[in-house]
Amino acid sequence: METKRSSGVAARSLAIVLGLVAIGLVALAVLNVGGLRLPLGALALVLLGLAAVLLLQPNLRAILRVAGATFFEARRRRFMNVVLIFAVILIGLSSFFATLSPSAELNMLLDVGLGSIRLCGMLIAVFLGSRLIADEVDKKTVDVILAKPVRRSEFVIGKFLGAWITVASFLVVMGVAFFVVFHLKAPQLVAKAQAVGLSLSLQETSANVLKATLLILFEMMLLSSIAITVSTVASWIFSAVLSLTMYFAGQLASYFHHMATFNDPHVQIVNPVLKTFSWVMYRLIPHFEHFDIREKILTHDPVYWEMVGMTAGHGVLYSLVLVALACVFFSYREF
Amino acid sequence: MGEIGIAIRTEGLTKVYRIGIRGTHKGIGDLTMEVPEGLIYGLVGPNGAGKTTTLKLLLGLLFPTAGTGEVLGHPLGSSEYKARIGYVPDGPYFYDHLNAPELLRFYGTLFGLRGPALEQRIAELLELVGMADRAHFRVHEYSKGMRQRVAVAQALLNDPDLIFLDEPTAGLDPMGAIQMRNIVLDLRARGKTVFLCSHLLKDMEPMCDRVAIVSRGQLKLEGPIDEVLQAGAGYRVRTTGLSAETRAKVESAATEIVGPDEEGVVVVKAADQRQALEIAGLAAGDGSEILEVGPDRRTLEEVFIDVVEGQAGD
């Protein structure tokens, strides 16, 4: 008893210290000390996470078990496997487009291949995410779990983890399939293009494929997080529709940004309601647009790792906020 | 120390369901009760009486609209008592793609059980609920009764101090019902508390130490089973083949004569044992068959019908 209590006090004091340090870091990040806004912010977030873990002392094993069960259950869903097979077929087909110029053919391969991964990833993320918790509630399997020593938040976090693992594993399979197709086809195309004097590098294109696939992975983790979070308060159909809507609205992020900041004194066509709406949309909806770098790859714009990291970080942060929201929503649910 | 603890305590526990935007529907109203430790406590009532609602409130699956409660000394819904309870839901559902040992392994790890201890526990429990030979079946291949058995095994994983069972004998064959009763009686013998909800009164009567009858969301009657069933201190004689003359003869000693029912059984009630024996002697002398002489203890079903019908007017 004694040791348990004293370790509890130690954990709490440590959590408070970590929390205070994190607040300090947030202040430094806001002041942008040394131009280190992002690393400082990220470090603060990690410390806050640690503090939360120490304070709430979640049952990590229970979380992992729920995540594992979710993954194994998801892998058996027929819908998921149908989409996966469909994706692999599409990726295979992407190598059959023959056009006149080798560089156009290479672009076709990249466009169709990455596009298929993105489309199928989206379907998997939306439909898996919106059904995960809804199915547990419909089938009443959640009743038995919540009667066990598993907190509601632990259940929700486990579901998120399980969904992310599942989405990631499906994307890895699709990514590997595309990489195989790409490496069967691309070297000849690049060689032919180089022969006619185009400056194309196989290495750079391969790196771009990797970057694009990674970004799709983070994008779909974020999309599945949206679907899960909405499904904690609404039916799975509503959740699927809303996540898809947000996904497509997120493709228009720069349009909303443009509308929100449109400020030409000579033109007065933008009404204030539309402007505010655009601003809200721009601030609220994740910028899915930035996860799609196909355009950049096809037009040979450079894609920097920093940019990939920033975009992925945006996705992770947004997802973590959604996890917290979902935990709060779920704590009010009745079964 | 030495005092009997209270496993469950509720005070004015109320659940009003919200239906649509403005509609409401009472699930259970103003329920105040105490369940002592170490007993088999039966919550009985017709369909829609509020039994499952009460259970879900106690498990923290629903939040009370009003009132409070405690389970094993902790407030409702707290995760503190979850490690010490078991729950067998009504019409249980599980992950379809798992078989019974996989399912039990999953739930077992949620209790922090692991390794050989967990495997041994799983084997014991499958044996206990009579599923050892069908363990490899996947849950979606199970019959209702088989699922019910797995549900019981799942609820016993942590050797709970308090177990909640919602309609535990629903879907079980006669052997299954007997096994279930033995499991429940064994739990009590080991000092555990059992909280049963059911409308299967014939299964409940021989098991329960205390019963509460609820109807339309209201607690109607509560107490030790003997008090609930023993309405008066009278005696009764059950006979068949009672002729009209004999009936007239025993009338003076009887307080009430009921029947004959469709099987020809007549119940003659008497104020005390001496008169009951006198009636039995008279009837037997005239050639009637005596089925039973004993205290006039009503069945739970009779009490239940009285209580539930008694409110028909209100």
Ligand SMILES: Nc1ncnc2c1ncn2[C@@H]1O[C@H](COP(=O)(O)OP(=O)(O)OP(=O)(O)O)[C@@H](O)[C@H]1O
């Ligand atoms: N989710 C819900 N929303 C609205 N009303 C509900 C809900 N669940 C139960 N009710 C209502 O609450 C009342 C009590 O239901 P409850 O399920 O507790 O009954 P029960 O005693 O368990 O019945 P049964 O013997 O059929 O299992 C019923 O009138 C029912 O219609």
Ligand SMILES: [Mg+2]
């Ligand atoms: Mg019920």
